[in-house]
Amino acid sequence: MNSMDTIVALATPSGAGAIAVIRVSGKDAITLANSVFTSIHGKDLTQQKSHTIHLGHIMDGKKTLDEVLLSVFKGPNSYTGENVIEISCHGSPYIQQQIIQLFLRKGCRMADAGEFTLRAFLNGKLDLSQAEAVADLISSENEASHQIAMQQMRGGFSNEIKMLRDELLNFASLIELELDFAEEDVEFADRSQFKALLNRIQEVLKRLIDSFAVGNVIKNGIPVAIVGEPNVGKSTLLNSLLNEERAIVSDIAGTTRDAIEDEMNIGGIGFRFIDTAGIRETKDVVENIGIKKTFEKITQAQVVLFLHSAEEFKKSEIDLKSLQTEVGKIATKHPDKPLVILVNKIDILSEKERESLKQLLTNVDGTTFQMISAKTGEGVEALKNQLLHFVNTGALRNNETIVTNTRHYDALLKALEEVQKVQFGLENGISGDLLAIDIRQALYHFGEITGEITSDDLLGNIFANFCIGK
Incomplete structure (x- = not known):
C-alpha cells in the first residue's frame, strides 16, 4: 500500500438514493478537487479554510456532471x-461512477477496504483498538453493541490498557536500570510497590477477560433454542416472539423438520431464536435428521427454552417426573446453560386448573418454570424479561469497558499469563534479567491491542473486514 498517493471511494452504500458521498484523501486531494469543481461564487478551493462547505458543479471538461456540496478538511x-474532500452529489449510480472515474483519470487511486481508517491509524488519529471499533460501530445492530462500540471508539478500552502499560513500562525501566548496576547490588524498583502494581494489573486484566463472555454475545446476538416434543407450540412461540408468521404452524406432528432461525431485539440486546424439530421416536428418515439437528442447536445455543403442553394437564395430570427426566437429560449435558421450562397452551385451562398447575410447578425445586400461551401471547412479555435476566448487563449499565474483539481477548490472556510469570518470579527471588524478559513480553501483548506493535499481516487482516470508503 502506498500511503503517499491520493485515494477515492464511495463512502455511502452503493445503489440509488437521495444523495451519495464520495470521499477523497491524500496530499493532492484539494488540488485535484479544485481542478474539477466550479464554485457558484468562483472560489478557489486551495484558498479556502478547513471544515468549510461549498456549492458548485463537478465538471468533466465542459460537461457538467452534477451540482454538489463539497466539504474541505485540511490535514x-x-x-x-x-x-480530505467529501463530495455530496445526487444518488444516481451513473453520477457516482462518473465522478469517481473523473478523479481516477486525474490521478487518484481506488481506495482499498478500510484504507481511510488505516490512514487515520498510521497518522496517529486513532489507535488500533479505536480503528477496529469503527467497523463494530458500522455493523452494530442493537443498542448494546452500539454503546460498546462507541465507548471503545472514544478510547475507553485503549485508555485502560495504556495506563497499565505505562505503569508497567516505568517499572520495567527501573528493572533494566538495575541490570546496568548489577555489580553494585542496588534496587531502583520498589519491590512492594511493584507487587501492588502487578496485583492491580491482574485484577483489571481478569475483569476485561471475564467481560468477553458478555461482550461476545451482545456483539453477535444470543442464540436461544426452542425445543420440546412435537405439537407443543414451538413454531407458534417463535411467531409470537417475532410478531410475524415466520414458521409454519399445523396440528400435524413433525411439521417442523429443519431448524428455523430469526432475530429480534429485546431491551437493546439481540436474540437469535431457533425453532427446532420436535423431539420424539420416529421412523421418518427426514424427521430424524431434523431431530439430530435439534440436539446440535441445543449445543450451540446460549439459552434453551423447553416447551411442554398444558394439554397433558387437561387430559389427566401433567407428568412432572417424566418432564423432569427429559429436562434432566439436557441439563446434565449442558450444566452451565440457562434452561427454562415453558408450559404452553394455558389458554385452554380454566382458572381453577391454572391455579392447580401453578401450585404443582411451585413445588418443584431446582427448575425454572413459566406458564405461557404462545397462541394468545399471554406470558410472552414475562418470557422476554426472563431472557434479559440471563444476560449480565450490569457492566453495560455502569458504562464499564466490555471486550468484544477476539484479538483483544487473546492478547489479554497472553498479557495476563506473562504478568503472572513476573509475579511468580518476584515472589521467588528470580533475578532481574529474567524478570525483565517476562515484563517485555507483557508489554508486547499490551502494545498489540493498541497498535503500538503491529505488522503488515495484522493490519491487512483487520482492515480487510472494513467496507470500501471507510
Whole structure:
C-alpha cells in the first residue's frame, strides 16, 4: 500500500438514493478537487479554510456532471490526518461512477477496504483498538453493541490498557536500570510497590477477560433454542416472539423438520431464536435428521427454552417426573446453560386448573418454570424479561469497558499469563534479567491491542473486514 498517493471511494452504500458521498484523501486531494469543481461564487478551493462547505458543479471538461456540496478538511485536522474532500452529489449510480472515474483519470487511486481508517491509524488519529471499533460501530445492530462500540471508539478500552502499560513500562525501566548496576547490588524498583502494581494489573486484566463472555454475545446476538416434543407450540412461540408468521404452524406432528432461525431485539440486546424439530421416536428418515439437528442447536445455543403442553394437564395430570427426566437429560449435558421450562397452551385451562398447575410447578425445586400461551401471547412479555435476566448487563449499565474483539481477548490472556510469570518470579527471588524478559513480553501483548506493535499481516487482516470508503 502506498500511503503517499491520493485515494477515492464511495463512502455511502452503493445503489440509488437521495444523495451519495464520495470521499477523497491524500496530499493532492484539494488540488485535484479544485481542478474539477466550479464554485457558484468562483472560489478557489486551495484558498479556502478547513471544515468549510461549498456549492458548485463537478465538471468533466465542459460537461457538467452534477451540482454538489463539497466539504474541505485540511490535514492534520481531518479524519485521516491528510487533506480530505467529501463530495455530496445526487444518488444516481451513473453520477457516482462518473465522478469517481473523473478523479481516477486525474490521478487518484481506488481506495482499498478500510484504507481511510488505516490512514487515520498510521497518522496517529486513532489507535488500533479505536480503528477496529469503527467497523463494530458500522455493523452494530442493537443498542448494546452500539454503546460498546462507541465507548471503545472514544478510547475507553485503549485508555485502560495504556495506563497499565505505562505503569508497567516505568517499572520495567527501573528493572533494566538495575541490570546496568548489577555489580553494585542496588534496587531502583520498589519491590512492594511493584507487587501492588502487578496485583492491580491482574485484577483489571481478569475483569476485561471475564467481560468477553458478555461482550461476545451482545456483539453477535444470543442464540436461544426452542425445543420440546412435537405439537407443543414451538413454531407458534417463535411467531409470537417475532410478531410475524415466520414458521409454519399445523396440528400435524413433525411439521417442523429443519431448524428455523430469526432475530429480534429485546431491551437493546439481540436474540437469535431457533425453532427446532420436535423431539420424539420416529421412523421418518427426514424427521430424524431434523431431530439430530435439534440436539446440535441445543449445543450451540446460549439459552434453551423447553416447551411442554398444558394439554397433558387437561387430559389427566401433567407428568412432572417424566418432564423432569427429559429436562434432566439436557441439563446434565449442558450444566452451565440457562434452561427454562415453558408450559404452553394455558389458554385452554380454566382458572381453577391454572391455579392447580401453578401450585404443582411451585413445588418443584431446582427448575425454572413459566406458564405461557404462545397462541394468545399471554406470558410472552414475562418470557422476554426472563431472557434479559440471563444476560449480565450490569457492566453495560455502569458504562464499564466490555471486550468484544477476539484479538483483544487473546492478547489479554497472553498479557495476563506473562504478568503472572513476573509475579511468580518476584515472589521467588528470580533475578532481574529474567524478570525483565517476562515484563517485555507483557508489554508486547499490551502494545498489540493498541497498535503500538503491529505488522503488515495484522493490519491487512483487520482492515480487510472494513467496507470500501471507510
